[in-house]
Amino acid sequence: MRVLFIKPNMGLDHGRPYRDRACMEPLTFAVLAGFTPERHEICLCDDRFEPVPYAGAWDLVGSTVEIYSARRAYEIADRFRALGVKVILGGPHVTLIPGEAAGHADAVALGDIDGVWRTILDDAEAGRLKPSYEGLPPEGGEIRPISLRRDIFKGKTYLPVALTQFSRGCAYSCEYCSTGSIYRARFPHRSPKEVACELAANGRKLVFFVDDNIVADSDGAKVLFRELIPLKIRWIGQASLKFAADPELMDLMVRSGCAGLVVGFESRDPANLAAMNKQFNLAGGDYDEVVERIRDSGIMLWAAFLLGYDHETEASIRETVDWALSKKFAFAAFNILTPYPGTPFYERMKAEGRLLYDGRWWLHDDYRFGFAAFRPRLISPERLAELGFQARLRHNSVFQILRRATDLKTNAKDFWSLLTYFAYNPLFRRELPRKFAMTLGYRGQEPGSFETGKGT
Ligand code: B12
Numbered sequence: 001m002r003v004l005f006i007k008p009n010m011g012l013d014h015g016r017p018y019r020d021r022a023c024m025e026p027l028t029f030a031v032l033a034g035f036t037p038e039r040h041e042i043c044l045c046d047d048r049f050e051p052v053p054y055a056g057a058w059d060l061v062g063s064t065v066e067i068y069s070a071r072r073a074y075e076i077a078d079r080f081r082a083l084g085v086k087v088i089l090g091g092p093h094v095t096l097i098p099g100e101a102a103g104h105a106d107a108v109a110l111g112d113i114d115g116v117w118r119t120i121l122d123d124a125e126a127g128r129l130k131p132s133y134e135g136l137p138p139e140g141g142e143i144r145p146i147s148l149r150r151d152i153f154k155g156k157t158y159l160p161v162a163l164t165q166f167s168r169g170c171a172y173s174c175e176y177c178s179t180g181s182i183y184r185a186r187f188p189h190r191s192p193k194e195v196a197c198e199l200a201a202n203g204r205k206l207v208f209f210v211d212d213n214i215v216a217d218s219d220g221a222k223v224l225f226r227e228l229i230p231l232k233i234r235w236i237g238q239a240s241l242k243f244a245a246d247p248e249l250m251d252l253m254v255r256s257g258c259a260g261l262v263v264g265f266e267s268r269d270p271a272n273l274a275a276m277n278k279q280f281n282l283a284g285g286d287y288d289e290v291v292e293r294i295r296d297s298g299i300m301l302w303a304a305f306l307l308g309y310d311h312e313t314e315a316s317i318r319e320t321v322d323w324a325l326s327k328k329f330a331f332a333a334f335n336i337l338t339p340y341p342g343t344p345f346y347e348r349m350k351a352e353g354r355l356l357y358d359g360r361w362w363l364h365d366d367y368r369f370g371f372a373a374f375r376p377r378l379i380s381p382e383r384l385a386e387l388g389f390q391a392r393l394r395h396n397s398v399f400q401i402l403r404r405a406t407d408l409k410t411n412a413k414d415f416w417s418l419l420t421y422f423a424y425n426p427l428f429r430r431e432l433p434r435k436f437a438m439t440l441g442y443r444g445q446e447p448g449s450f451e452t453g454k455g456t
């Protein structure tokens, strides 16, 4: 069969397809390609920077769907189906609300598909595709062996960082996060040796672990970090603050080449953290103390904040930004709290009648990226969106970028760190106004398409 994988774009920036200047390889398809028998020809189309080859002779089109790209994914799926091509949709948004995607696909794939993908291909080949397939991550222990096929990225321009994954899911269940609902509170991981062998063979010296929380199983993470030490790579990843309360874990992280971490501080208000079910953030000490400990280790931080919880006010948002600036984080994200369907937060907002845009904001014509999709308690939705945008602008002003660069413990601790800092901060600064208020989906404004698809 000829199988086309699609990574859909999010939408339009001032009426033209949004072009992310910092696209990363869609790891999802390297995983699925690895489970694809050789007799099938596979091709990847990254809709974020290339036209969709509608005219190719495809037997099956498989698209991944997350909430911001759902509208675009459905547009592409509808068009292929109108041409008589079978379409399968998978990914986090499909797993969370399969009924919606089912209206745009011949089949939906829910959960972890590693163990089911071959069956899906066999069924599609035999013309007996079922409406739904589901895979569950193992309850404990190890994820089945994965052999990534990065050749599907050949000829495409991605950031020079190798994406990989050690674990899936998370040990926590923060109210707003979809991870708990996707992985049903399971957090298995791959064999640390398998991951180390993959990275050694790959040869890239900069690696991004896409794990939701690489220290979800700290014992497993310690084994992984020991395996990574001889590889002499630099890696970045996402971790809960738990790591900073465990000196052995932190030491192994540093020795294994951890250069930077995305960490969800979310809020400085204990009442907000309690509402999020994220009090564990304070287990290792107060934020000032913990940030100092991390700075002493040299790890650069991408601090993530969530604006809009029930105790949030204009003043508390200003204080959050002041505090973030005082810590000279390498990067910071000031995200607007967003109700993702399938999460306890979405259900609470629905029960309290606080959802905006008829509850399905990701498909609503008036919704824009960065807007608040629910009614916050102490602030208006419009003001929350505005303050979130201003927070990002302030943190990324030229003056603040230069000022933050002077942290000798982290951002300026060596040439590589400073280079990374100055490579990405201006890039994110430029992206801010382009991304904010972007419309989701292309809404009939399809750019030109290829005549034929190119197999890999
Ligand atoms: C890495 C990552 C990113 C990277 C993207 C890297 C890239 N390649 O472009 C970065 C940091 C840039 C990013 C950005 C954002 N992300 Co992100 N990201 C992730 C993360 C952590 C891992 C994704 C991944 O690679 N997983 C590894 C692969 C192997 O797993 P997988 O994609 O789930 O695929 C498996 C199955 O789902 C299934 N499958 C998936 N697709 C398909 C398709 C078919 C046809 C089939 C058969 C099967 C199938 O098969 C795979 C193997 O089992 C996920 C969290 C998560 N746990 O998924 C969030 C996640 C996808 N991101 C999310 C969000 C919200 C965002 C942002 C909007 C954040 C923001 N506010 O700006 C942005 C913008 C996204 C965009 N459209 O551009 C949300 C989506 C929520 C939702 N309900 O849809 C997630 C789920 C995080 C979360 N917990 O809420 N992200």
Ligand code: SF4
Pocket (backbone or CB within 6 Å): 170, 171, 172, 173, 174, 177, 178, 179, 180, 212, 213, 240, 264
């Ligand atoms: S710690 Fe992070 S990944 Fe885990 S449930 Fe909370 S927000 Fe989600």
